[in-house]
Amino acid sequence: MVETGGEVQLSIGASFRHGVHPPELKQLTAQVKIRRLPFPAEVVLPLSQHTGKPARPVVRPGNRVERGDLIAEADGWVSSPVHASASGTVTDIGLSPHPDGTFKPAIRIAVEPWSGQIPRPRLVPAWEALTPKELIEAIRGAGVVGLGGAAFPTHVKLSPPKEKPIDHVIVNGCECEPYLTTDHRSMVEYPERVHLGVRIMMRCLGVGRVVIGVERNKPDAIEALERTRPADLDVTVMPLTVKYPQGAEKMLISAVTGREVPSGKLPMDVGVLVQNAASVATIAEVFETGLPLIERIVTVTGLGVRRPSNLIVPVGTRLGDLLEACGGLTDDAREIVFGGPMMGASQADLDTPLTKGTTGVVVLAAHEVREQASYPCIHCGHCLDACPVFLNPQHLGKLAGVGRYDEMVAHHLNDCMLCGSCSYVCPSNIPLSQQFAAAKMALRQRKPAA
Amino acid sequence: MWNVVGSLVPILATATWFFGPSALLVTAGATLGAVVTEAAWGKPGAWRDGSAMITGILLGLCLPAGMPMWMAFVGGVFGIGFGKLLFGGLGQNVFNPALLGRAFLQAAFPVAITTWPAVEGVRWWSLRGPNLALPLMGNGIDAATMATPLGLMKFEHVTSPLASLAIGSEGGSLGETSAIVILICGGYLALRQYLNWRIPASILITVAALAGLLHLMDAARFPSAPFMLFSGGLLLGAVFMATDMVTSPVTNRGAWIFGIGIGLLVVLIRIWGGLPEGVMYAILIMNALVPSLNRLTQPKVFGAVRQKATA
Numbered sequence: 059m060v061e062t063g064g065e066v067q068l069s070i071g072a073s074f075r076h077g078v079h080p081p082e083l084k085q086l087t088a089q090v091k092i093r094r095l096p097f098p099a100e101v102v103l104p105l106s107q108h109t110g111k112p113a114r115p116v117v118r119p120g121n122r123v124e125r126g127d128l129i130a131e132a133d134g135w136v137s138s139p140v141h142a143s144a145s146g147t148v149t150d151i152g153l154s155p156h157p158d159g160t161f162k163p164a165i166r167i168a169v170e171p172w173s174g175q176i177p178r179p180r181l182v183p184a185w186e187a188l189t190p191k192e193l194i195e196a197i198r199g200a201g202v203v204g205l206g207g208a209a210f211p212t213h214v215k216l217s218p219p220k221e222k223p224i225d226h227v228i229v230n231g232c233e234c235e236p237y238l239t240t241d242h243r244s245m246v247e248y249p250e251r252v253h254l255g256v257r258i259m260m261r262c263l264g265v266g267r268v269v270i271g272v273e274r275n276k277p278d279a280i281e282a283l284e285r286t287r288p289a290d291l292d293v294t295v296m297p298l299t300v301k302y303p304q305g306a307e308k309m310l311i312s313a314v315t316g317r318e319v320p321s322g323k324l325p326m327d328v329g330v331l332v333q334n335a336a337s338v339a340t341i342a343e344v345f346e347t348g349l350p351l352i353e354r355i356v357t358v359t360g361l362g363v364r365r366p367s368n369l370i371v372p373v374g375t376r377l378g379d380l381l382e383a384c385g386g387l388t389d390d391a392r393e394i395v396f397g398g399p400m401m402g403a404s405q406a407d408l409d410t411p412l413t414k415g416t417t418g419v420v421v422l423a424a425h426e427v428r429e430q431a432s433y434p435c436i437h438c439g440h441c442l443d444a445c446p447v448f449l450n451p452q453h454l455g456k457l458a459g460v461g462r463y464d465e466m467v468a469h470h471l472n473d474c475m476l477c478g479s480c481s482y483v484c485p486s487n488i489p490l491s492q493q494f495a496a497a498k499m500a501l502r503q504r505k506p507a508a
Numbered sequence: 509m510w511n512v513v514g515s516l517v518p519i520l521a522t523a524t525w526f527f528g529p530s531a532l533l534v535t536a537g538a539t540l541g542a543v544v545t546e547a548a549w550g551k552p553g554a555w556r557d558g559s560a561m562i563t564g565i566l567l568g569l570c571l572p573a574g575m576p577m578w579m580a581f582v583g584g585v586f587g588i589g590f591g592k593l594l595f596g597g598l599g600q601n602v603f604n605p606a607l608l609g610r611a612f613l614q615a616a617f618p619v620a621i622t623t624w625p626a627v628e629g630v631r632w633w634s635l636r637g638p639n640l641a642l643p644l645m646g647n648g649i650d651a652a653t654m655a656t657p658l659g660l661m662k663f664e665h666v667t668s669p670l671a672s673l674a675i676g677s678e679g680g681s682l683g684e685t686s687a688i689v690i691l692i693c694g695g696y697l698a699l700r701q702y703l704n705w706r707i708p709a710s711i712l713i714t715v716a717a718l719a720g721l722l723h724l725m726d727a728a729r730f731p732s733a734p735f736m737l738f739s740g741g742l743l744l745g746a747v748f749m750a751t752d753m754v755t756s757p758v759t760n761r762g763a764w765i766f767g768i769g770i771g772l773l774v775v776l777i778r779i780w781g782g783l784p785e786g787v788m789y790a791i792l793i794m795n796a797l798v799p800s801l802n803r804l805t806q807p808k809v810f811g812a813v814r815q816k817a818t819a
Binding site for chain 2: 308312318319320321322323433434435436437438439440442443445446447449450452453469470473486
């Protein structure tokens with residue numbers, strides 16, 4: 059009922075202040091069943107697929123690996139191992155295009171043709187019998203990271219310091235980015251997995267209560283989660299207002315609990331852990347199949363792709379192979395974005411592999427890409443009304459334009475999460491969010507020298 | 509920008525209804541001055557963005573119908589040249605360029621700018637003054653004139669009927685006469701978010717409250733609140749001049765303070781000042797305070813309150 063255009067939203071749900079309403083455009087894939095991508099001829103697995111230190115390779119070129127084998131181990135606590143997503147031979151460990159736009163070390167595997175891709179026989183841990191510590195260790199060993207984009211290692215989140223106990227787990231099923239339906243389809247097709255993942259997380263943290271926050275534009279996901287909810291589980295499915303960026307951690311926490319994460323602090327500082335819905339389902343999968351995180355659900359969509367799909371894709375599949383499986387590009391395809399159109403990153407190379415954190419691939423058609431010049435700021439103040447963390451993007455933009463980055467920090471640049479709401483509303487077309495990203499990058503690079 | 513230009517068309521049409529071809533001539537003179545200046549000295553192509561055109565039309569609308577075209581032209585040149593380009597062009601100016609142009613005309617041609625042609629008793633197509641006079645030459649046409657409601661109020665203590673103020677059949681500048689049309693156009697702009705409704709709202713509320721209070725104290729000396737709201741350039745200024753995005757605060761709290769300040773100054777000048785009307789100076793004075801208002805009313809960052817409480 060509420061779906062499609064999403065313009066008429068009379069029902070009021072929990073939400074946050076400010077934010078924007080970009081067109082949702084999810085109808086391309088919202089009702090498309092998830093299918094499995096055939097194994098490509100080659101997979102490329104970057105060693106850095108997560109927040110934290112890159113993994114250390116444990117294979118050498120020429121080694122034969124089975125699907126699910128460890129190929130790179132975690133380097134330290136805030137790091138995550140990488141596993142082979144297909145059986146084959148390691149051909150090379152070297153630089154490869156990375157979704158962040160740079161070249162980064164990656165392990166290349168030539169996938170065995172005609173292989174059954176059957177993983178080695180393995181023990182599937184019975185999670186009921188494990189202690190929280192063992193559970194977290196198993197999740198760490200499986201290379202589970204957040205699948206919502208930032209790819210923060212899940213085991214780190216599940217091990218908060220003692221002085222910061224978690225009393226609230228929020229499952230993030232908002233998926234407020236336009237176009238993407240990865241979490242949506244996961245919740246509709248695998249609601250039991252979400253609930254099992256919730257159960258395991260509750261065990262890890264000793265938390266009694268969990269809230270699953272879902273935007274109101276996904277009534278079928280809400281219905282599926284309600285229908286499959288086990289009677290003994292204290293899980294609330296909370297419908298939320300459709301507004302961008304509802305799925306941003308701090309916004310979601312404010313909508314669900316009314317708590318405000320202090321500036322510069324983490325959700326755990328207010329006793330909350332947020333995990334995205336697809337990641338929660340992945341935790342369950344680890345204990346269902348015994349397999350590590352080697353594949354994920356990805357939405358390939360946009361008006362520039364012939365057959366928009368929701369796919370189960372081996373991590374490391376190259377962009378070109380993925381697009382081919384979706385019927386290829388249309389004639390007016392113009393730009394390919396990893397992630398959603400608000401926060402995603404444009405890709406320049408069809409050899410770029412999908413990583414654990416790639417939520418979707420959006421191919422924008424020519425008429426969707428604005429190539430207009432930007433005009434001077436006219437101080438309309440619309441960006442101030444859009445910013446969900448109450449910054450003054452207008453002033454920050456002015457400072458960014460003249461390279462006064464240190465002053466930007468004084469104006470709370472670090473609170474900016476680059477959600478893109480300010481750029482979206484700017485009538486002068488000023489690329490504010492992009493300028494802030496550049497400023498952050500410049501400051502990061504400057505720091506070690508100073 | 510072009511939406512704002514569009515929203516000025518009904519006001520210009522109303523002005524033409526009351527003042528005939530003179531309304532179009534005066535506005536054309538001011539607009540031409542503004543656009544030509546922007547095209548000559550502005551950034552290449554910047555004159556096409558419509559903002560100079562808005563300045564010109566707005567300047568035209570706050571001039572009397574009998575004004576010679578060349579004077580309006582000079583006002584447009586001054587407004588854009590000194591009010592905008594000197595500061596660095598679009599987005600950089602401190603003062604509203606249209607009002608600055610008008611302030612210049614007020615100083616340069618005090619008689620021409622306070623000669624208010626009559627609305628009734630003239631044929632529609634006749635010129636309401638020496639619109640076509642050559643620069644620096646004497647007046648050619650002797651036209652019927654009348655006083656503005658505020659002038660009548662101030663100097664002769666005569667109050668004009670509210671109905672004619674609302675419709676616009678009273679003396680005054682081109683665009684300031686019809687309250688209803690201004691409110692409709694302003695409502696459209698507010699809905700489309702081309703103006704921050706808080707600015708006109710706070711101006712009008714302040715003026716109404718203050719005038720109402722004074723009227724209660726001494727009804728013979730002070731005019732009523734509705735009269736204050738609907739007369740003179742208050743509505744045109746509150747809706748179209750004060751809301752100029754470049755020269756008004758970016759924060760909503762700043763917008764409230766800005767509007768209240770304008771309201772206070774308008775009442776102050778109208779009642780105790782030497783001039784019958786004070787909207788122009790009130791807005792220009794508050795324009796000067798905008799950078800400070802912006803600095804003082806920075807939004808509170810998400811999560812900042814709690815941090816202070818715990819630290």
